[in-house]
Amino acid sequence: MNNNIFHPFVLPFVLGMAFVLTYCVVGLIRVIWQLPKEDRKQFLISLVTPKTIWANIRDLFGDCLFHVKIWKRNPLLGYMHSSIAFGWFMIIVIGHVMLFTLKPLEGVEVEGFARSFTNFYYPIFYKHFATETPVFAFLMDFFLLMIISGILIAVVKKIYSKIVGVKRVTKFGFADNMVRFALWTIFPFRLIAEKSNIMAFWWLYSIDLMIFMCMLPFTRYMHIPTEALFILLRHAGLKAREPRKGFALAQLYSCPSCGLCIDACPMSVNDQKSGNTSAYFMKILRNGDMAEAQRIAETCLMCGKCVLVCPVSIESCDIKFSQRAAVPYEIHSDHSYLDVISTEAEHSGDPSGARAFTFGEKISTKPKTLYFAGCMTQLTPKIMRSMKQIMETAGENYDFLDKDGGVCCGRPMILSGKPAEAQAMIAKNTELIKQSGATKLVLSCPICYKVFKEEYHLEGIEILHHTQYIDELVKTGKLKVGKGEVNYVYHDPCELGRAFGVYDEPREVIENVGNLVKAKSEKVESICCGGSLGSFRLTQQERDEITQNSVDDLMFNKPDEIVTACPLCLKTFSKKSPVAVKDIAEVVVENLQANN
């Protein structure tokens, strides 16, 4: 064919490639530079730790190339993504392999730097310069057609997104749409150019590549190179600390704006509110609209569903917390009239402040269980009463940590981006719990459970949510329950289910006392009740819409009662539910056997 190994049409591609490579290298240095010192150290160590190396390799292939998570969500959507990503990857790899297996081109002598420079574009345009062996020809054509098949699905998806199980898609601006169009046309142009060798198509192909690469950093397609870095950082166990720096920055650029979180978000029940979803939050924060980013960060319910459905595993809730913390706000209330609760043990006897907790009233050799109801359960005395009855019926040696009121677990302060205030409460509770000599801490509020699991250091004390605790009591035979005829549906509280994967224990408890029917959306997919403390900004009306949607979802199989395991969900659902809403502890007490 053509013996020359250069043609001016390769220049747009070379230009684009040079630009995007430079941008990525600068970006990489910037992200790593912005990491706090200890995070950077942790990151570098993780790169040589065998366990993380394996996880990195697994996810680099599984997530970046094969998109396993998208396959699981919808196979057609998975095929669309992996055909383009994997196909493109293979074309590049095979192209380069060919370079080394083919003989130098006839009559052309290129050595040293010139040769390497040739390598840079050669595999991209090789058909113009040389013929390949049949095996390679087949492979290259195969993967090219694979990519084009993926693009065809993408075009259909653009017109009718429901074909891949997506109801709402992200709305894009000019740059994103233009790059998308470039991406769609690159491979058809290449195919035509390769088959016809018409110069105009080689030019179009190359210019398309240039447009794609030059605009890449300013669009969502930046996720393609960034995701790889994000996977490495994620496996190092880092957490976003500042909303637009370091790890968070890598996440912002890794978000593909695919919009899977839009359908998942409980706020999307109202179409006009779907702009509050993580896909838009990430985009807005990336573009630096800080006021709007702050607004969304404060609106979010923090139910965590977007994090779990995200094919890239972006920790958008963490970024929203860091955004909240980034804007300092004053607390204007004057609470100087209140007695300050000292964190020192000897002062806790002050009757006007934190009342002294007298442990060990009951002398027993049994290991002690400590029950902490928390503020929300204090407001739902039925749960507290049921827990007391359960512990007494089971013959447990227990103490009630906050029977006469106690210190908040600290989570509301964390949610508000006030970690220092939260730490003061955590310190006080830690001291009280350690004093008690208990070996087990039981919580009936998932909000508390999350903070006790994540922020407290209670070595030697097992932390259980009451669903797990009751399940344990039933399984060990300490608590005898009877199976009734009532059909229950179980609602997974966000901070128990999605946050800790406690899905089975509550269901097993319910199956022991009645019939468990399924909700329309369960476990990971369960819909926030709408009452979450996470949001500062949602109006009552907006919350009510979310609650109604969640109740409708639970009522899908017409249960007799709704059972939940969170006092806040309980209160929220009670407003809208057509049937009784109960806590799991109440339902268990209703079905206790007489011979306990």
Added chain:
Amino acid sequence: MKENIIIIGGGAAGMEAATQLQKLGLTPVIIEKSNALGGHIAQWDKLFPAFHNAKDVVSKMFDNVKDIKTYLNTEVTDIQRNADGFHAVLSNGEAIDGKAVVLATGFDLFKAERKQEYGYGIYNNVITSLELEKFFRTRKDERINNPKKIGFVHCVGARDVKVGNTYCSKVCCTTALKQACEMKEVFPEAEVYTFYMDLRMFGPGYEDLYLKTQKDYDVKCIRGRVCEVSEDMDGRLVIKAEDTLFGKPLRMTLDLLVLMCSMEKNKSIDKIQQQLGVENNSDGFMQNRDMYLGMNDSKQEGVFVAGTCTAPKSLPDTIGEARSVAVEVFNYVNNK
């Protein structure tokens, strides 16, 4: 029968509207779902601000409607608009035609169980304002056992975003003070506290009642909401509140807690309301055409509203509206 006016609801508004419509020469028909006329007010013992017997007022109303056709234990199951007005099918199988419909369907009392933190239905000594009124009538309630310390909680289910009711229920402030005084009369030794956000003494003689409550009856009014109720070892109630005038949180042990439950729209009429095309306002009550000159008109022609189906109202307000709706209906029928 074409001059029939269908009045749904036989409480104060329905009875008074029927009385006036009859005087204006029309034929009102009252459809009441319960087994007696009188609505909520018939369950009341005394009326604020001057401790009138509710019975006196209600029996006069009963007297006024004794010749008016009344269906008891009857609900409207279906209602259709036709060329002459409305055709209503009743739960007893009968059907009636009417020129116009007056919705006088009143309110439901807020279900106190929904504020679980106040412990109604959980602790024995928590009762509602309605139950206390019944106690005043019958002097029988095993939960009221010579209490030494009594608390009243205002705004239960009202002005409370968390239960979804942001509106003021209007009458509970004065009712609480009235009931506090009455409790003091029944149990002179008892200490009585009321926990309020604001005391909205909007009517004639109400402010005087407020002063009397404090001066003559020694009831202590504390500005602050009760946040939690629990039970101590002896089964007494422990409440937590904040005295916002002193800026101090407080904790108090009580023998009896009375919850001043708010009004919510009577939801049993939802289906008929929907058939008639009458919308709800943002508080969940029925929407009238406008709050000044169209307060008795719904947005649907020939469908009128009166009493607490549009908003919480006191008895005098309700009677006033019932009388004005009669004039509106009269004008509507005559001009048609």
